[in-house]
Amino acid sequence: MVNLETNTVNVWLFYLINHTRHPLLDGFFSWFYIFGKGWVLIPAFMAVLVFYRECTKTFLLSAAIMELLVGTLKYILDQKRPLSLLNDVYTLSERLYHHSFPSGDTATAFLVLAFFYGRVNRYIRLLLLAYALLIAYGRVYSGVHFPIDVFVGALIGIFSYLLSRKLILRSSSANLLSL
Template sequence: MSIELNILDWFQTLHTPFLDKLMVFITSLGNAGIIWIMMTIVFLLIPKMRKTGAIMAAALIIDLLLCNVILKNLVARTRPYDVNTGVQLLVSRLHDYSFPSGHTAAAFASVTALYLAGEKKLWKPVLVLACLIGISRLYLYVHYPTDVLGGALAGAISGYLGYRFIQAIFYRIKQKREGCAKSEE
């Protein structure tokens, strides 16, 4: 853990008023998954994007269960600012556990969902934002590096599982429609 604290302490050497405001803003985009939820709702409202929206919704629900219900409580890792109490926080103290980073997990669940849904123009900028959110969590001293890596992995797994789940549902719907069409002949 000392290596991880050394990495976080190195991030503390990068602080400037501009970067402080930027990182607080970037991390706020991931608060409660709001940006990903809003994106999902927009996609669900656009008929040709509906399947992508369904994949994102499934990915985010799986991510919520995997990260916030299972992993955080199972691992029960103390946040770095509770270990190094001398750090001045730029964001409010959090009341849940540190591993995995929920902000990072939701971001990577969304990236993976977009990538697997074939959204070639969307997944790349979302990947950049996801990486920036992960970095912001380190900069702000609210997560260890392994929390962010664990969040990215959990998010990617959630995105994949969400994609597979929706693919299975769409396959069954297609099978039923084809079965109904054959019976009408």
Template sequence: MEIKILDMIQNLHTTVGDHFFIGITKLGDAGIIWIFLTILLLILPKMRKYGLAMLVGLCIDVIVCNGLLKNLVARTRPCDVNTAIQLLISHPTDYSFPSGHTAASFAAVAALYFSGDKKIWKAAIVLGILIAFSRMYLYVHYPTDILGGILVGIFSGFIGSKIVTYMMKKRANQNE
């Protein structure tokens, strides 16, 4: 059934769509857009709490997603099952479940949201959804890989925000 969904998405391909989703997926390569945003927020004193939450959330995500789950589940990618599809990007070398691009995106979004950001998370979720969809559009992830990435990301971002909130409260109490 998941291959059928991916095959239906293949019917959406256009030249403009191909270039757009290749660009979108590259923003998520190695979490680069989220790392850049984290650094930017860490530099800005009023935004530092959000940057710290993203940093911790992304670290938790990389451990859970790339360090544990991908190797534990060891799911073959859809492009390795249906080899008739010509990939528009380089063939990923790691396992399929969960989607690391999606997990990092939603770790960043959740960290922002749960740490109290009022604006940035809204733009981040739009980008996160586009990155997640791009992985199916480009035939490198199943829909359940995306769902798994969303869940891992939300968990990681939530925990990251709670750790940072706890640490900041503890520090404030020590300074009193």
């Protein structure tokens, strides 16, 4: 099996981020990581139901596409995590060894960012962008993902939203044409 993780730039970036330690960052990322987990889609979905009900199908399809892509890639590629491949890895709260590529937490955060970005004011956009970037950075800082994992996770989150929006728009216009 091809190892996507151990290319020179990926390892160098991993060590640059993972070895730039500070007690405040350790404390922050030791609890902030939970905001990248799948449960975050529940309050996001509640916000969709309350404020953007007409976009419910798009949100649900986006989440389904993201989960399918992330799960399939993790299963098929089965890339090892930094703790399995490198020496001198700092970890915080999670000690994970397998299924590193891509980062599902990052995909989730960037899906939330992509979905809400065009629907909220600029201050909320900045908060969502900071949230997604902190989740991505924190996964590497915490020693559980390589930079390529979070980069591809971010792309999957954004792609899942864009694809679902296109599919929903296409099906809506097909329905209009059939009237």
